[in-house]
Amino acid sequence: MEVNIKRNRTRFKIKMNSKLPRVSVNKSNRYFFAQLVDVHNAGKIVAALHEKSFVKAAKLAKEKPVERVGKMGEAFGKMVKDAGITSVAYDRSGYIYHGKVKAFADGMRKAGLTL
Template sequence: MKTQSQTKRLQRRRRRKRMHVRRVLRIKLERPRLTVFRSCKQIYCQIIDDLAGVTLVSSSSRDKDLRDSLGKKKKSQVAAEVGKTVAAKAKEKGIGPVRFDRGSYKYHGRVKALAEAAREGGLQF
């Protein structure tokens, strides 16, 4: 069990990592940003236009069309399906090159599976 000071320290570290990644990504503002959020059970991703401050496309493992087809798949397989879905939606809207914002997460596991599936679906980053 973690104490409150340990939890706060972890939260500060995550926030610092996330802001560092965002600072690096601010260089290429002309491209929309593909952000990833993962919880213990679900994974969410959005393509955001930072200049306009608008979400262009979003997909998650909680979407109704995905929820029925996922069944009892593993978390990384679910993340790959979400990546394919967001790539297909982006293709419909004519979105090509994006910046990948992994947040404070390592490029490993579910985040990596989502990114690779989005690349296979036609997104460039």
């Protein structure tokens, strides 16, 4: 219950105070999922990315999960820049800005996005 309150509070702040598209992240113990939603354009999803596509290559390279999500953030940032978007609002969905959530944001910044 408390987690839903946190998530709703952060989404409300982003929706009301930002005219930027929103990058929303979800994570589990195994996977990390991110999507770009343009709130003011009928909620159209511009890009979506799932960590599963990076797992096989990362296991061969023996990367840690946080490093893998960082590379995923860079790839996601490139996809968003190719769509013509340079700045986004980062919705961490109530998760603490630490570990995978922080690595993903840093990866998007490396790709040239403004958060």
